[in-house]
Amino acid sequence: MILSDLEPPQPNQLTSAQESSICVVHLDHIRSETKYFKTLKSWSRELSIRVRVISAGIHFIYVILAGCSDNLHELLRRWRTSLIDVDTSGRPCKERLMSILCHLRMDDNQLSDRFNRKSITNLRQSLCSIVGVSGIELVHCGLKDIASHFIKDGLTDMFEQRSMSDKRKRLDADRDLWTVALEERDRNTEDREKSQALQGVVDGDTTLFFVGSQNAGKTTLILQFLEREEPSKPTTGLDYTYGRKSKGAKMEKDVTHMWELGGGTSLSKLIEIPITAASIDNLSVILVLDLSKPEELWITLEVALKQVTQCVNQVVSELKSSHPQLAQKLKQRRWKKFGEDHPDKDLLDPLPVPLLIVGTKYDIFQDFDSEKKKMVCKTLRFVSHINGASLQFYSSKSDALVNKVRQLLSHLAHGAAASHTMSMDYTKPLTVPAGSDALGQIGVPSLSSGELGKINARVPLELWKQAYGGFFPQVSVKSDKFEDPCKDPKYVEPAVDSMRAQKEEDLERYRKEREKKARDLARQQGQMVSSKT
Numbered sequence: 001m002i003l004s005d006l007e008p009p010q011p012n013q014l015t016s017a018q019e020s021s022i023c024v025v026h027l028d029h030i031r032s033e034t035k036y037f038k039t040l041k042s043w044s045r046e047l048s049i050r051v052r053v054i055s056a057g058i059h060f061i062y063v064i065l066a067g068c069s070d071n072l073h074e075l076l077r078r079w080r081t082s083l084i085d086v087d088t089s090g091r092p093c094k095e096r097l098m099s100i101l102c103h104l105r106m107d108d109n110q111l112s113d114r115f116n117r118k119s120i121t122n123l124r125q126s127l128c129s130i131v132g133v134s135g136i137e138l139v140h141c142g143l144k145d146i147a148s149h150f151i152k153d154g155l156t157d158m159f160e161q162r163s164m165s166d167k168r169k170r171l172d173a174d175r176d177l178w179t180v181a182l183e184e185r186d187r188n189t190e191d192r193e194k195s196q197a198l199q200g201v202v203d204g205d206t207t208l209f210f211v212g213s214q215n216a217g218k219t220t221l222i223l224q225f226l227e228r229e230e231p232s233k234p235t236t237g238l239d240y241t242y243g244r245k246s247k248g249a250k251m252e253k254d255v256t257h258m259w260e261l262g263g264g265t266s267l268s269k270l271i272e273i274p275i276t277a278a279s280i281d282n283l284s285v286i287l288v289l290d291l292s293k294p295e296e297l298w299i300t301l302e303v304a305l306k307q308v309t310q311c312v313n314q315v316v317s318e319l320k321s322s323h324p325q326l327a328q329k330l331k332q333r334r335w336k337k338f339g340e341d342h343p344d345k346d347l348l349d350p351l352p353v354p355l356l357i358v359g360t361k362y363d364i365f366q367d368f369d370s371e372k373k374k375m376v377c378k379t380l381r382f383v384s385h386i387n388g389a390s391l392q393f394y395s396s397k398s399d400a401l402v403n404k405v406r407q408l409l410s411h412l413a414h415g416a417a418a419s420h421t422m423s424m425d426y427t428k429p430l431t432v433p434a435g436s437d438a439l440g441q442i443g444v445p446s447l448s449s450g451e452l453g454k455i456n457a458r459v460p461l462e463l464w465k466q467a468y469g470g471f472f473p474q475v476s477v478k479s480d481k482f483e484d485p486c487k488d489p490k491y492v493e494p495a496v497d498s499m500r501a502q503k504e505e506d507l508e509r510y511r512k513e514r515e516k517k518a519r520d521l522a523r524q525q526g527q528m529v530s531s532k533t
Helices: 033-047 069-081 117-131 135-140 144-152 164-170 177-187 189-197 199-203 218-225 268-272 294-322 324-336 370-386 399-414 460-471 494-532
Strands: 002-004 020-027 050-055 061-068 083-086 092-094 098-105 206-212 238-247 252-261 283-290 355-360 389-393
Touching (some): 020 069, 033 050, 033 061, 033 069, 033 083, 061 069, 069 098, 206 218, 206 294, 218 238, 218 252, 218 283, 218 399, 238 399, 252 399, 268 294, 283 294, 283 399, 294 324, 294 460, 355 370, 355 399, 370 389, 370 460, 389 399
Parallel strands (some): 206 283, 283 355, 355 389
Antiparallel strands (some): 002 050, 020 098, 050 061, 083 092
8 A cells, every 4th residue: 555655865865964764663553544544645745755554454554654864753753643543432542552663774784773683674574474575575565675675684584484386476466465465364374363262361351250159149249349330130141241440651451351150050051151261361260159048058169169170171271282381370370379388288179260259148147046157157168278269258238348359359350459358257257368278277067976977078078068968958059940031121122022923923823733734634544544444
């Protein structure tokens, strides 16, 4: 693409203060191409600067400038300080993501003092790997000076790595730069898919996955964390929302993706959606348990932990072959919270990602019998400890507990400072950070002499399961049948609903006709059999 075909001044016509230069600029993106290129073309004509654009996608935009050095500096100054583009809201904005790859003087065999040989090498590698541009093609584009630098500095090794067939293709006069770019894109499809698989990791977005007891208050928890004052509604299936928080003086925003699995543990297959290779490096799991229903607590806790652990371990196993460094990082991180000298290390099996267990409805739980509270608290401490999880009790009616949970979620989502306060007294809301507890402090489950004779557990987890089940006989968790979303008033669409009703009537009419034909056929066959006899 040529914005201005003006030839730069010849070197012999320039004074020392007016030497001619070439500058290559990389742009991250352009939202309003019409406004952007119109402004750039106007400046290039006014300042006698020759401008060419090479583009191979949204984030691969290169602008090559040639002309008088003073005029070139003036154009770059305007470029950085003027409202040349628009932001996501459509408001005029400055170019803040422009980077200068190299700056060359046309009348000197050496590169500019401001830029070294590595800069032009990086430019060559960027253009060749992304766009498929060789020295020959740069000459074809009219960029003879840059091509001469490529050849003059002996930076043509990379071009020789291409096969002879590729060279013959590039020399084909019928193929333009866009064809070359498309072919290069097709050749690198596999590598690009791998990089896209970890795009969430590269971008630094965090993911919070909420799972646990049905009607335990997961949606309320999310709304309070996001400081949204709106009534919570039962979650159908897997729900998604996000939150953003400004950071630093540049007003950049941290983005947190929040997934909530409704229906208790009945929709376990949906866990694979939020737990992926793209999210696992910045993933945190929040297991929400209803303290007011201890007779369902262990089943929900056991099933949810098993499902999450299996999914996480499967992703980590796949990363060992595709991204071994990330897999090793996750393996090391799982033990970081405990340290090398923790006395319980041989008995622990922490999750590779941060895990937070939240016990909700503490306002109801606090009125339970003392022994019941003690059993629930010790059991949750034990399970949290062996899985490397933090434990926090919560009530939406207590501002203090809401603030504690919000601080924990901010730490997981935005890297805010973590709270070091602890509370292990079962008569008060529990606050136990990951790695701060110990089996010696938790103790053993309370068992009567009669129950002790029935225990046949071989591992500590099985011991706690049988002890808790003896104290609170567990009942199977029955998930509520979700109402048909098509009949939900908030999803009403008259045109679609009327067409659906018509189709349902047609289907019912067809079903009745088929049943009538089946009955008539059966009657006829019966009459034929009776007449033969």
